[in-house]
Amino acid sequence: MPYFDAASSAPPHPVARQALLAALDEGWADPARLYREGRQARLLLDAARQTAAEAVGCRPDELVFTPSGTRAVHQGIAGALAGRRRVGRGLVISAVEHSAVLHAATAHTTAGGTVTELGVDRTGRVSPAAYEEALRQGGDPIALACLQSANHEVGTEQPVAEVAAICRESSVPLLVDAAQSLPWGRVADGWSLLTASAHKWGGPAGVGLLAVRKGVRFAPQGPLDERESGRSAGFENLPAIVAAAASLRAVRQEAESEALRLRALVEGIRTRVPELVPDVEVVGDPLRRLPHLVTFSCLYVDGETLLHELDRAEFAVSSGSSCTSSTLTPSHVLRAMGVLSEGNVRVSLPRSTTAEDVDRFLAVLPGIVASVREKLGAPVARRAGPDTAAGPGDAVGAGAAVTAEVPALTVDALGKRCPLPVIELAKVIDSVPVGAVISVLADDDAARLDIPAWCTMRGQEFVGERAAQRGVAYWVRRA
Amino acid sequence: MPYFDAASSAPPHPVARQALLAALDEGWADPARLYREGRQARLLLDAARQTAAEAVGCRPDELVFTPSGTRAVHQGIAGALAGRRRVGRGLVISAVEHSAVLHAATAHTTAGGTVTELGVDRTGRVSPAAYEEALRQGGDPIALACLQSANHEVGTEQPVAEVAAICRESSVPLLVDAAQSLPWGRVADGWSLLTASAHKWGGPAGVGLLAVRKGVRFAPQGPLDERESGRSAGFENLPAIVAAAASLRAVRQEAESEALRLRALVEGIRTRVPELVPDVEVVGDPLRRLPHLVTFSCLYVDGETLLHELDRAEFAVSSGSSCTSSTLTPSHVLRAMGVLSEGNVRVSLPRSTTAEDVDRFLAVLPGIVASVREKLGAPVARRAGPDTAAGPGDAVGAGAAVTAEVPALTVDALGKRCPLPVIELAKVIDSVPVGAVISVLADDDAARLDIPAWCTMRGQEFVGERAAQRGVAYWVRRA
Numbered sequence: 001m002p003y004f005d006a007a008s009s010a011p012p013h014p015v016a017r018q019a020l021l022a023a024l025d026e027g028w029a030d031p032a033r034l035y036r037e038g039r040q041a042r043l044l045l046d047a048a049r050q051t052a053a054e055a056v057g058c059r060p061d062e063l064v065f066t067p068s069g070t071r072a073v074h075q076g077i078a079g080a081l082a083g084r085r086r087v088g089r090g091l092v093i094s095a096v097e098h099s100a101v102l103h104a105a106t107a108h109t110t111a112g113g114t115v116t117e118l119g120v121d122r123t124g125r126v127s128p129a130a131y132e133e134a135l136r137q138g139g140d141p142i143a144l145a146c147l148q149s150a151n152h153e154v155g156t157e158q159p160v161a162e163v164a165a166i167c168r169e170s171s172v173p174l175l176v177d178a179a180q181s182l183p184w185g186r187v188a189d190g191w192s193l194l195t196a197s198a199h200k201w202g203g204p205a206g207v208g209l210l211a212v213r214k215g216v217r218f219a220p221q222g223p224l225d226e227r228e229s230g231r232s233a234g235f236e237n238l239p240a241i242v243a244a245a246a247s248l249r250a251v252r253q254e255a256e257s258e259a260l261r262l263r264a265l266v267e268g269i270r271t272r273v274p275e276l277v278p279d280v281e282v283v284g285d286p287l288r289r290l291p292h293l294v295t296f297s298c299l300y301v302d303g304e305t306l307l308h309e310l311d312r313a314e315f316a317v318s319s320g321s322s323c324t325s326s327t328l329t330p331s332h333v334l335r336a337m338g339v340l341s342e343g344n345v346r347v348s349l350p351r352s353t354t355a356e357d358v359d360r361f362l363a364v365l366p367g368i369v370a371s372v373r374e375k376l377g378a379p380v381a382r383r384a385g386p387d388t389a390a391g392p393g394d395a396v397g398a399g400a401a402v403t404a405e406v407p408a409l410t411v412d413a414l415g416k417r418c419p420l421p422v423i424e425l426a427k428v429i430d431s432v433p434v435g436a437v438i439s440v441l442a443d444d445d446a447a448r449l450d451i452p453a454w455c456t457m458r459g460q461e462f463v464g465e466r467a468a469q470r471g472v473a474y475w476v477r478r479a
Numbered sequence: 480m481p482y483f484d485a486a487s488s489a490p491p492h493p494v495a496r497q498a499l500l501a502a503l504d505e506g507w508a509d510p511a512r513l514y515r516e517g518r519q520a521r522l523l524l525d526a527a528r529q530t531a532a533e534a535v536g537c538r539p540d541e542l543v544f545t546p547s548g549t550r551a552v553h554q555g556i557a558g559a560l561a562g563r564r565r566v567g568r569g570l571v572i573s574a575v576e577h578s579a580v581l582h583a584a585t586a587h588t589t590a591g592g593t594v595t596e597l598g599v600d601r602t603g604r605v606s607p608a609a610y611e612e613a614l615r616q617g618g619d620p621i622a623l624a625c626l627q628s629a630n631h632e633v634g635t636e637q638p639v640a641e642v643a644a645i646c647r648e649s650s651v652p653l654l655v656d657a658a659q660s661l662p663w664g665r666v667a668d669g670w671s672l673l674t675a676s677a678h679k680w681g682g683p684a685g686v687g688l689l690a691v692r693k694g695v696r697f698a699p700q701g702p703l704d705e706r707e708s709g710r711s712a713g714f715e716n717l718p719a720i721v722a723a724a725a726s727l728r729a730v731r732q733e734a735e736s737e738a739l740r741l742r743a744l745v746e747g748i749r750t751r752v753p754e755l756v757p758d759v760e761v762v763g764d765p766l767r768r769l770p771h772l773v774t775f776s777c778l779y780v781d782g783e784t785l786l787h788e789l790d791r792a793e794f795a796v797s798s799g800s801s802c803t804s805s806t807l808t809p810s811h812v813l814r815a816m817g818v819l820s821e822g823n824v825r826v827s828l829p830r831s832t833t834a835e836d837v838d839r840f841l842a843v844l845p846g847i848v849a850s851v852r853e854k855l856g857a858p859v860a861r862r863a864g865p866d867t868a869a870g871p872g873d874a875v876g877a878g879a880a881v882t883a884e885v886p887a888l889t890v891d892a893l894g895k896r897c898p899l900p901v902i903e904l905a906k907v908i909d910s911v912p913v914g915a916v917i918s919v920l921a922d923d924d925a926a927r928l929d930i931p932a933w934c935t936m937r938g939q940e941f942v943g944e945r946a947a948q949r950g951v952a953y954w955v956r957r958a
Contacts, residue, residue, distance in 0.1 A: 001515060001516075003516060005508075005509075005514070005516075008508070008509045008512060009507060009508050009509045009714070011507055012503055012504075012507050017503060020503070021500070024496060024499070024683075025491075028488060028489075028490055028678070028683075028684070029482075029484075029487070029488050029795075030484075030487045030488045033487060033795070033797060034783070034786055034787065034790065035484070035786065035789075035790040035794075035795035035796070036790060036793075036795065037480075037482060037795055038795070067546030067547065067550065067685065067713060067716070068546065068712075068713030068714050068716075069713070069714070070704060070712050070713035070714065071546065071712065071713050074701060074702045074712065078701075078702075099704060100702070100704070100712075100713075103702035103703060103704055103712070104702040106702065107701060107702040197714070199507070199714060204503075204507075204716075204718065204719075205507070205714055205715060205716045205717050205718065205719070206546065206685040206716030206719055222553060222557075222586060222701065223557075223579070223582035223585065223586040224582060225549060225578060225579070225582055233547075233549050233550065233553065233579075233582070234546060234547030234548070234549035234550050234579075234687070235488070235547050235548070235549065235676070235678060235684055236684060237546070237547075237683075237684045237685030237716070237719070239683065239684065240683075240684070240685055240716070240719065304513070307513055307514065308513065310514075311513065311514040311515060314515075316508075316512070316515065316516055316517070318512060
């Protein structure tokens with residue numbers, strides 16, 4: 001079964017498996033003990049740290065192992081903020097960081113700190129100038145800036161070197177969450193703290209990395225012990241640490257050739273999906289991106305059903321659509337980018353992926369999307385791009401005066417979940433005269449993102465939101 | 480090589496190894512995902528929780544997995560204290576808890592909370608009456624009480640049921656650190672929170688348990704995510720969790736017979752060590768104790784050298800002596816018990832231990848202790864118990880007036896590390912008249928514990944401490 005969700009968790013690398021097995025026998029004792037088994041465990045731990053530090057590009061004594069990438073982020077942000085508490089309590093992050101960073105930011109706000117969240121462009125990329133401005137702003141002085149090396153949902157690479165240079169100029173430490181990019185190579189120089197997660201590169205779960213450059217003020221928070229230089233409490237997850245380091249070295253050795261190979265496969269998906277499936281938006285930067293990851297959104301499709309049908313066809317992918325999450329809100333990344341969230345599919349290829357796997361995926365996808373659309377009663381599919389050939393159709397309410405203030409038609413989509421409000425809108429857009437406004441009443445949060453995104457895709461004009469007794473009225477003018 | 484330090488970390492149980500291997504293939508995906516690999520991981524996680532909950536004696540939805548026993552303790556204490564912040568900020572612990580509890584208590588004090596630390600008797604056992612008094616005291620109302628189920632250094636079982644009943648009467652939740660006892664059986668009913676650590680029972684590193692009874696107010700602290708019911712952030716350490724649960728069930732199935740077998744071996748050590756090695760104090764409760772653990776201290780012996788020599792003889796044990804730790808302070812447990820810390824040896828037998836292993840240990844121990852003592856120039860060994868046959872010897876300073884206020888002799892042991900101050904004292908005790916006082920000047924912290932302990936063992940009178948220009952003067956009257 002082709003597994004296309006490496007960005008969630010990569011299948012174990014064969015080297016990880018081997019190393020784990022070996023270390024199970026040799027590395028179960030306490031590395032703090034003086035007897036033979038303890039010394040052996042210490043040797044394994046030291047060697048793993050050396051290997052991981054080399055891959056990260058830091059000194060071994062700058063790197064500690066944490067129980068997960070999430071904890072590395074939490075501990076890194078808390079320690080860096082506490083280390084510079086006297087300077088100020090400002091934290092700058094991008095709007096498209098991993099939720100671990102957002103949760104740490106929320107905890108900081110709760111504790112009385114200030115958080116500045118910087119937007120991104122439509123490709124998901126931050127602007128170095130925005131960081132520059134945030135660091136120079138008045139108010140609470142900035143203690144720490146955070147930026148991911150590449151986005152986990154759309155694959156866009158961030159301008160880390162530029163942002164690092166800006167941070168250095170302002171003497172503000174920069175924490176780089178390198179969870180998605182570390183398997184592919186070192187992060188550009190200039191970071192102060194770096195975090196990563198082993199199960200993202202085919203290492204085992206239970207291992208994160210936290211590197212803190214010498215000279216960066218760092219005050220570890222919470223109850224601590226003598227483990228990991230006092231920066232990560234609790235008995236070391238040793239066999240897994242050994243496997244994590246060994247597999248990181250292994251994936252790095254293969255990284256260049258795998259990146260070439262997977263980039264070609266991804267390029268194929270980027271090109272062919274919009275050819276094969278009508279009404280699709282491929283999102284993320286087309287060039288400055290991770291080699292193995294591509295994300296697209298399908299109009300008039302409910303993400304959960306799409307994932308379910310792909311799973312039935314034996315393809316494992318993930319989605320940032322609201323209907324696939326327990327919170328019923330679309331991915332904060334897609335929202336920050338302002339792109340369509342409905343029918344969202346993230347394909348992230350693990351190292352074993354073949355061209356045949358991708359071809360099979362491209363063979364089944366169009367039929368699956370079409371069948372989901374058919375079940376939902378979506379409008380007949382057409383190629384992406386502004387409508388041109390559509391006639392005025394049956395002008396429902398055409399007798400009414402058409403002004404910006406009085407919608408020619410109101411679509412009641414209250415209680416209907418994504419993608420139904422958009423489908424209802426698409427069904428009637430041709431029924432009003434050009435220049436007339438349709439008001440879509442909806443209470444699904446995804447509509448706020450998807451109705452404007454639909455307008456952009458279909459060449460219609462999004463007028464804006466209006467208050468309504470229930471839900472929100474989204475006004476769209478037929479172009 | 481016989482490994483006698485199971486209380487630090489137990490060698491992996493064969494079932495843990497098998498389960499880990501199986502789960503590596505089946506349990507590497509994200510259990511929060513909807514596709515097949517994710518559902519499979521979720522099933523494994525749910526099954527592991529069910530198994531662990533059964534062993535603990537709680538509902539599966541009361542139990543979460545944490546990255547280690549230490550983190551379970553830290554998260555458990557922080558969450559319970561925060562959950563009852565409105566009631567008060569008092570925390571009651573025993574003086575012999577694991578350092579994870581002590582570190583959490585320190586963090587609580589730093590954050591403005593109050594900590595009451597309760598002493599233990601000479602066997603290391605707490606008094607339920609002390610808990611009762613602490614809960615009824617004035618001042619900051621008690622938010623949480625903590626008590627280990629059994630001590631990790633001396634094996635003494637604590638009166639958990641009695642303390643739990645007292646806590647219930649005062650409506651104070653009780654957190655039981657069951658790290659050492661959980662492999663042997665469920666903790667007595669009445670606890671509100673319970674913590675444990677998988678590598679203590681032969682499970683893998685990287686897995687702790689935190690159980691919180693329904694109805695206990697609990698507010699998880701720090702940045703959190705949706706993992707583990709919002710009580711333990713970060714991607715689940717899944718293959719290890721599966722192995723932890725499977726091995727816990729396996730050790731429980733063997734627990735009764737193994738306890739019988741190991742208890743007999745430990746009983747042999749308890750009886751024979753004092754017969755084979757002069758000047759030894761076996762510590763901990765002789766009956767109410769863990770089946771596999773025994774601790775003794777050898778007078779006139781430096782713990783680090785002893786461990787080193789035992790390691791050369793291929794025996795891995797641990798020690799609470801100050802000279803084996805980086806902090807140069809003796810174990811807080813031995814200190815709280817008021818027993819000898821020098822030459823301290825903890826033997827904790829893993830399940831594979833044979834009678835032959837123990838016999839070999841008992842065969843090499845006396846020679847090793849004797850050789851360490853010889854190198855240190857310790858007094859000629861004798862059986863434990865008060866001196867009776869010793870004559871007055873050369874009465875150095877015998878002409879001086881012998882009063883409690885003027886020592887007949889001062890021994891300068893400044894700058895000398897444990898066990899040298901005690902050895903110096905032992906060398907000269909017979910040189911002063913009966914009733915005369917010797918003052919031992921020492922600046923090694925261990926002397927505060929070991930000189931009184933030596934007096935108890937040798938039947939001499941410890942008069943007390945006196946201020947000195949450098950270090951402390953310990954006064955001992957020859958009996």
